[in-house]
Amino acid sequence: xxxxxxxxxxxxxxxxxxxxxxxxxxxxxxxxxxxxxxxxxxxxxxxxxxxxxxxxxxxxxxxxxxxxxxxxxxxxxxxxxxxxxxxxxxxxxxxxxxxxxxxxxxxxxxxxxxxxxxxxxxxxxxxxxxxxxxxxxxxxxxxxxxxxxxxxxxxxxxxxxxxxxxxxxxxxxxxxxxxxxxxxxxxxxxxxxxxxxxxxxxxxxxxxxxxxxxxxxxx
Amino acid sequence: xxxxxxxxxxxxxxxxxxxxxxxxxxxxxxxxxxxxxxxxxxxxxxxxxxxxxxxxxxxxxxxxxxxxxxxxxxxxxxxxxxxxxxxxxxxxxxxxxxxxxxxxxxxxxxxxxxxxxxxxxxxxxxxxxxxxxxxxxxxxxxxxxxxxxxxxxxxxxxxxxxxxxxxxxxxxxxxxxxxxxxxxxxxxxxxxxxxxxxxxxxxxxxxxxxxxxxxxxxx
Numbered sequence: 224x225x226x227x228x229x230x231x232x233x234x235x236x237x238x239x240x241x242x243x244x245x246x247x248x249x250x251x252x253x254x255x256x257x258x259x260x261x262x263x264x265x266x267x268x269x270x271x272x273x274x275x276x277x278x279x280x281x282x283x284x285x286x287x288x289x290x291x292x293x294x295x296x297x298x299x300x301x302x303x304x305x306x307x308x309x310x311x312x313x314x315x316x317x318x319x320x321x322x323x324x325x326x327x328x329x330x331x332x333x334x335x336x337x338x339x340x341x342x343x344x345x346x347x348x349x350x351x352x353x354x355x356x357x358x359x360x361x362x363x364x365x366x367x368x369x370x371x372x373x374x375x376x377x378x379x380x381x382x383x384x385x386x387x388x389x390x391x392x393x394x395x396x397x398x399x400x401x402x403x404x405x406x407x408x409x410x411x412x413x414x415x416x417x418x419x420x421x422x423x424x425x426x427x428x429x430x431x432x433x434x435x436x437x438x439x440x441x442x
Numbered sequence: 443x444x445x446x447x448x449x450x451x452x453x454x455x456x457x458x459x460x461x462x463x464x465x466x467x468x469x470x471x472x473x474x475x476x477x478x479x480x481x482x483x484x485x486x487x488x489x490x491x492x493x494x495x496x497x498x499x500x501x502x503x504x505x506x507x508x509x510x511x512x513x514x515x516x517x518x519x520x521x522x523x524x525x526x527x528x529x530x531x532x533x534x535x536x537x538x539x540x541x542x543x544x545x546x547x548x549x550x551x552x553x554x555x556x557x558x559x560x561x562x563x564x565x566x567x568x569x570x571x572x573x574x575x576x577x578x579x580x581x582x583x584x585x586x587x588x589x590x591x592x593x594x595x596x597x598x599x600x601x602x603x604x605x606x607x608x609x610x611x612x613x614x615x616x617x618x619x620x621x622x623x624x625x626x627x628x629x630x631x632x633x634x635x636x637x638x639x640x641x642x643x644x645x646x647x648x649x650x651x652x653x654x655x656x657x658x659x660x661x
Contacts, residue, residue, distance in 0.1 A: 237459060237475045244523075255527060255644060256456045257627040304463075308474060408476040410629025425474060 224318060224438075225370045225399065228329035230264065230386035230407025232311040232426060233339045237408070238301040239263050239294075243270075246293035250286055252278055260408060264387030266330050266360030267291050295335050302338045308406050310427025312344055317430060319346055321440040324374045326350040328366035330389070350374060361389040364397035371397070382436060384429065388417035402436070404429065443537060443657075444589045444618065447548035449483065449605035449626025451530040451645060452558045456627070457520040458482050458513075462489075465512035469505055471497055479627060483606030485549050485579030486510050514554050521557045527625050529646025531563055536649060538565055540659040543593045545569040547585035549608070569593060580608040583616035590616070601655060603648065607636035621655070623648065 230236040240260045247254050258277055262270050271290060275282050282290070318325045327345070329336050332354045340351065350373035357365035364378070371378040383394035386407025394401035395418045403414030406425040414422050421436065423429040449455040459479045466473050477496055481489050490509060494501050501509070537544045546564070548555050551573045559570065569592035576584040583597070590597040602613035605626025613620035614637045622633030625644040633641050640655065642648040 234474050234476075237456060237479075240456060241460070241523075253525065253528075255453050255625055257453075257625050257644075260456075260627050304460075306472065309472075406474055406476050408479050408627060410632045412631030413629045425476075 224323065224325045225367050225374075225381050225383045226325065226327045227264070227383075227385035227387070227390045228327055228336060228339060229331060230308075231384055231390070231404055232308060232315075232327070233305055233342055234308050234406065235298075235305045235339055236260070236263055236386070238298060238305055242294045242297035242301065243290075245297045246290045247274070249293055250282075250290060254278060264330055264361060264385070264389040264407070266354060266363075267294070267332070269360070269362075295332065298335050299338065305339060305342065307342050308404075308425050308427075310425060310430045314426045314430040315343060315345070317433070318438075321438070323438060323440070324376065326352065326370040326374055328352040328370040330354055330360040330366065361387075362392040362396070364393050367393055367397040367399060371399070382420075386414075388413055391417035391419050394418070402429065443542065443544045444586050444593075444600050444602045445544065445546050446483070446602075446604035446606070446609045447546055447555060447558060448550060450603055450609070450623055451527060451534075451546070452524055452561055453527050453625065454517075454524045454558055455479070455482055455605070457517060457524055461513045461516035461520065462509075464516045465509045466493070468512055469501075469509060473497060483549055483580060483604070483608040483626070485573060485582075486513070486551070488579070488581075514551065517554050518557065524558060524561065526561050527644050527646075529644060529649045533645040533649040534562060534564070536652070537657075540657070542657060542659070543595065545571065545589040545593055547571040547589040549573055549579040549585065580606075581611040581615070583612050586612055586616040586618060590618070601639075605633075607632055610636035610638050613637070621648065 226232055240256055243259045262273050271287050336353050350370055352366050352370045354360050359365050367383050368378055371381050378397040378399045381399045382402050383399045384402045386404045391401040400420040401418055403419035403422040411422050445451055459475055462478045481492050490506050555572050569589055571585050571589045573579050576588055578584050586602050587597055590600050597616040597618045600618045601621050602618045603621045605623045610620040619639040620637055622638035622641040630641050
């Protein structure tokens with residue numbers, strides 16, 4: 224199983240939304256929070272391209288860099304509000320106990336991901352792929368393809384678990400089946416239209432339905 | 443036209459979500475942000491009932507009162523982050539200029555609504571119905587029925603404009619047609635399933651499509 228991080232294992236999407244809003248504000252750019260929410264989970268670069276399309280104006284490279292840094296700084300200030308999603312630690316522990324291989328693949332950068340990864344008790348040897356390690360982040364498939372490779376598996380033998388349509392679109396491009404979680408605040412229909420094979424509420428709900436996915440202890 | 447306020451005319455839903463989360467935290471109650479988001483727009487009382495069902499534990503009356511006060515206090519601290527949604531002032535001004543009667547009906551209380559209403563330039567004489575003025579808030583129809591009555595209209599001759607499924611369910615109960623806006627962060631499908639007659643992005647998008655609703659200057 225290849226997991227997205229924000230909104231999938233940790234309850235951090237709303238803090239990301241507000242951190243981007245504060246960053247945009249400080250550049251004098253006014254964008255509604257729901258429009259930012261709908262772009263969370265893309266790579267920062269694509270995210271900013273999409274937002275500038277909605278804003279109808281382009282950003283300089285210096286602005287893009289300031290926005291990224293401001294977002295990361297704002298998010299770090301909110302880190303103490305961020306918690307694991309219900310069932311996330313239990314789900315990961317169960318997979319480990321069952322010898323089901325798993326990895327984490329996030330569009331977040333090293334700096335911001337480090338804080339949220341620390342909330343999960345991740346055993347040694349679990350592959351963690353961050354934005355900094357691939358050429359293109361979601362909705363490109365690179366993050367999930369590298370994560371599968373580190374597990375020694377073909378992507379078509381993996382489930383991708385994510386909360387955003389960008390995870391599910393990237394899963395399709397990687398050739399993996401996508402499992403959607405509602406815990407990032409997207410609607411079920413949005414996730415299904417992006418190709419979700421199944422949709423669950425949060426990690427606890429997924430854990431309670433592992434049998435539906437045919438996941439059992441490795442022999 | 444009968445307007446909801448938070449998420450419909452002002453970009454305040456995400457601040458409400460975080461304010462409830464902070465309030466719940468201070469009572470030692472842990473609830474994911476997306477679950478709070480999906481309940482925003484209900485009356486505070488029903489909201490807390492729904493949350494306790496999800497938490498699987500009941501709250502004392504004293505706890506409910508502390509949660510309400512804490513939410514209001516937290517929201518007031520975030521008031522300077524709240525802006526009108528794009529097109530909201532222009533939409534209201536256009537309706538006024540066209541002599542189309544309109545009113546605002548919000549599940550928010552007087553104290554929190556006052557701050558957000560101040561962001562909109564509301565002419566004298568526009569009816570404003572808040573939680574404190576009716577026995578039951580959304581999804582009960584009372585707020586919209588009182589708003590229609592103050593305009594001297596039957597609810598069936600009104601459009602209700604709202605961002606949450608609770609607005610649209612209340613509109614159905616009042617016998618009015620509901621117009622959904624995506625600006626509160628709900629998905630289009632959720633709003634349509636709750637009975638939306640039409641769905642637009644935000645007030646600017648609604649303003650650009652008033653002709654679709656057959657709204658024209660009153661003779």
